Amino acid sequence: MKKRQLTKAALLAFSLLALVLLVAVASLNRVSGQTDKTKTVTSICIQDGDSLWSIAETYYTEECGDFREYISEIRRTNHLPNDDLTAGSYLLVPYYK
Numbered sequence: 001m002k003k004r005q006l007t008k009a010a011l012l013a014f015s016l017l018a019l020v021l022l023v024a025v026a027s028l029n030r031v032s033g034q035t036d037k038t039k040t041v042t043s044i045c046i047q048d049g050d051s052l053w054s055i056a057e058t059y060y061t062e063e064c065g066d067f068r069e070y071i072s073e074i075r076r077t078n079h080l081p082n083d084d085l086t087a088g089s090y091l092l093v094p095y096y097k
Helices: 002-032 052-059 067-077
Strands: 037-043 089-096
Touching: 052 067, 052 089, 067 089
Parallel strands: none
Antiparallel strands: 037 089
């Protein structure tokens, strides 16, 4: 009788573990499935009056994360020591499409 109870307990524990794993995998798939866009880069010509902020506003989407960090990413991508831009220069801007 004890062996049968032990088998039922093991089966119940295994079923609960399988259920927990199934829920975890489903959650991961849902989170990773939220973004099916691909990160890419485009080159733009800087116009008079452009700023990193205005350029970031044009290309920013939720996939980019924090807006200020996105501006920092544009600076890092272009090796800019500060926020100064020169009209007529080109800038690489990462974005999701």
